[in-house]
Every structure is written in C-alpha cells, then in structure tokens.
Amino acid sequence: MSIRPHSIHHVNVPCTDVERTKEWYARVFGMRHVPTGGQSNTRVLLMTRGNFDIHFTPHDDAPRLAPHHFAVEVEDWDGFLAHIDSLGIRRTKITVRPQNNSKICYIHDPDRNMVELTHHGDWDHSRPHATEP
Amino acid sequence: MASGNYRADHVGSLIPPLRRDGGPDPDSVIGAIELQRDAPMDVFTDGDPWRHGEDSPAALRERDARRFTGEGPGEHERLRSLAPSWARLKLTLLLHDDRDAVRDRANRLLGWGLDYLQLDARERYLPAGGADRGLRERLELDRQLLDSLVVPENATTALYLGEWGVGGAHEDRDEVIEAIFALPVERFVLGLPPARGRDLSFLRHVPDERFVVLGLIDAGSAELEEPDSLLAVIDAAGELHGDRLAVSPSRGFADMPAPAGMTLALQRKKLELVADVARMIWGTEL
Numbered sequence: 001m002s003i004r005p006h007s008i009h010h011v012n013v014p015c016t017d018v019e020r021t022k023e024w025y026a027r028v029f030g031m032r033h034v035p036t037g038g039q040s041n042t043r044v045l046l047m048t049r050g051n052f053d054i055h056f057t058p059h060d061d062a063p064r065l066a067p068h069h070f071a072v073e074v075e076d077w078d079g080f081l082a083h084i085d086s087l088g089i090r091r092t093k094i095t096v097r098p099q100n101n102s103k104i105c106y107i108h109d110p111d112r113n114m115v116e117l118t119h120h121g122d123w124d125h126s127r128p129h130a131t132e133p
Numbered sequence: 134m135a136s137g138n139y140r141a142d143h144v145g146s147l148i149p150p151l152r153r154d155g156g157p158d159p160d161s162v163i164g165a166i167e168l169q170r171d172a173p174m175d176v177f178t179d180g181d182p183w184r185h186g187e188d189s190p191a192a193l194r195e196r197d198a199r200r201f202t203g204e205g206p207g208e209h210e211r212l213r214s215l216a217p218s219w220a221r222l223k224l225t226l227l228l229h230d231d232r233d234a235v236r237d238r239a240n241r242l243l244g245w246g247l248d249y250l251q252l253d254a255r256e257r258y259l260p261a262g263g264a265d266r267g268l269r270e271r272l273e274l275d276r277q278l279l280d281s282l283v284v285p286e287n288a289t290t291a292l293y294l295g296e297w298g299v300g301g302a303h304e305d306r307d308e309v310i311e312a313i314f315a316l317p318v319e320r321f322v323l324g325l326p327p328a329r330g331r332d333l334s335f336l337r338h339v340p341d342e343r344f345v346v347l348g349l350i351d352a353g354s355a356e357l358e359e360p361d362s363l364l365a366v367i368d369a370a371g372e373l374h375g376d377r378l379a380v381s382p383s384r385g386f387a388d389m390p391a392p393a394g395m396t397l398a399l400q401r402k403k404l405e406l407v408a409d410v411a412r413m414i415w416g417t418e419l
Contacts, residue, residue: 092416
C-alpha cells in the first residue's frame, strides 16, 4: 500500500473558444486533443502532452484566472523561447528564482490565462523529476 | 525611497457603490479594497471617499487621523488588514501654493507610515493657456518643498501630472518639461488617454532612475480597450525609458463626472485590464 500521490495529472482552466484553445495549446506545447469518443457528454476540452494534461472548461464569459496560473517545465530553455518567439507569442522578461536558480517567464493564452514557463537547469529532463518532500 | 517594482498602479479615486437611497455607501472603503484586491492591483487606495468633503486644516487633520493612525476608527489598521501583503497603500494630496500646509500634511502622513504619497499637480505646470510667467518660480518653490519632505526608506513619493498631451505650446516647453521631470520624486504618474495623442516624447526628459506610470487605460471612456494596443504603447515607452515603467488608468475614476456608460462593472473591468496588462509585460516579479 502507498499513500504517496504520484503527480499532478491535470489542471482545469477556463476558456471561451474551444477550437481556438485547442489550436493554441497544440501549436505552443505540442499537446493533442483527447476525444471522449461519445463515451462522455462532457463539454470540457481535454488536452494531453502525454506526461501531463490540461483540461479547459468552456464559458461564455470566462472567469479570470490571472494572476493565478500554472507552470510548464521545459527541457530546453533557449530552444523553447526561440519556438515561442517564432510563433510571435509575447513573453515577459526572464527572471531567475533566487532559491534554486530556475529560470521563469510568463506567456498568456488567448483567454489571457497566465502560463509560466520554467526551467531547472540541474534537473535531468530525460526522466520524471522527483525529490523527497 | 522604496524601489519596489509595483507595476499595476492607479491614480486613486474610485466610483463608490451607492446605497439604496442613492447616497454614498458608508462602507465604500471596504468595497474599494475588495475591488483592488480582486483585480489585483499592486497599489491600493481607500477610493478617496472623502475627496469632496470639507478641507479646512482641522478637518484634514481629523481625516488623516482617521485614516492613518489607530485613533478614532483606525482606518489605516483596517485598510492594512484588508489589503494583501504586497499592496502599497497610496494617498493623494493636492499640491498647491500653501506649501507649508502641504509639507506639514505630507510629513505627518509619511511619519505615520503611509507607503505611497502622491502629490496631485494636474494642470499645475502646463496650463492650456500657454506661457505662464509664474511657472519657473512655482517649479523652483515646489522643488524646495519636495526636497524638504522627510521620506522614510520604505516610502514612495509620486507626482500626478494629470492627463498629458495638450496645452503648454509655448516656446520654452521643452525646458519646462525638463524642469518638471527634475522634481525630486520617485514616480511620475501621467494620464495618457488615446484622445490626448499619447505623445511619449516627454520620456526623453525623465531621468533614468525615475519610474513613469503610464495612464493608458482610459477612465474617461466607456470603451474597454484591447490589451494589444496598450502593450504596443508600453513597448514604445520601454524603447525610450527602459524598464522603469508602470501602468494605470488615465485618471481617478471619480475625479470627474463619470462618462455615459461607465458603470461599477466597467470600472472593475478597467482595473482588471490594468492588472492584466502589467502582468503581460512584467509577469509576477519575484
């Protein structure tokens, strides 16, 4: 028996245009849509990257998430920023967290949901990251 | 002086909710704090609910005591407890020619622990009527006044210059602008609504170390701007003045009669837009 949570499976954030959101997260993070195949009548958009998921609840007038946000760890900081820049997506300036020297900046999805990009240079990004709490 | 990068600023006054009988809500301060917390703003005011009240020195002293000491109802303590920990509490004083009175009141408030003192100098230096013979002397005396303020290490002073962009087309305008931005405050707050042309050339005269609060969100319009146009102006300002920038509405929402269509809900959305634009540019700074 284990009482240890494995990881966060997904976060659920608001959106106003499902198709626009689907396209944006596919383009920016390479996520793919998870069709429910008629087995569910959920209106929630399910997107997966394989190692993490994000769900989007549609609203006519989406509640604001910002300044609350979620963060995505990227494997290659410079490479990902070049990718973001090539897509013409605005990002904030880069800052470094003093407690662990991780790099961060923020982007916003089409609903102005704030997404933090982060990179921990001392992680082995080829394996799932885990440290003892 | 404090050096905090609080980016989501505002000029100060807020349209208060009304009671059912149409009078001002006596607890509008709580509503104002909640509104700013929800946005969320970095700078908080009490919404300036007393701005239209009497202004004799004795009345001002009593009002300040209510706001910033534990005397009376202890508004300051209440504001502190309601506002989030990152909030800078701001109060505005009108900058006028009775400088001894301004100095006494400003020093009293700063001495009592006010975070952020804004002196209101709208229309004071660039009157629409053109050349002003007393202007140089006024600027010099105001400089002396500002120099004489006792500003604690963690407090901020700012000058609100009103809506910027028209008037003052006299020959020595550049020299006047240079003298304005040489005044010893940490931040300059300017309203830059679209109707005023958003001329950013003044930034050439602002010393590098001073913050400029760009009043881009139009408090005098019932239209809600799109962020992209505002971000473009901030980018252009950054080319001229680097990163020492913040964003705010163009004026206090209750400074003048509200335009047709302005509602409490729209005021809320405009404050949220200030906060969103600030975070699109600067994120949540560490």
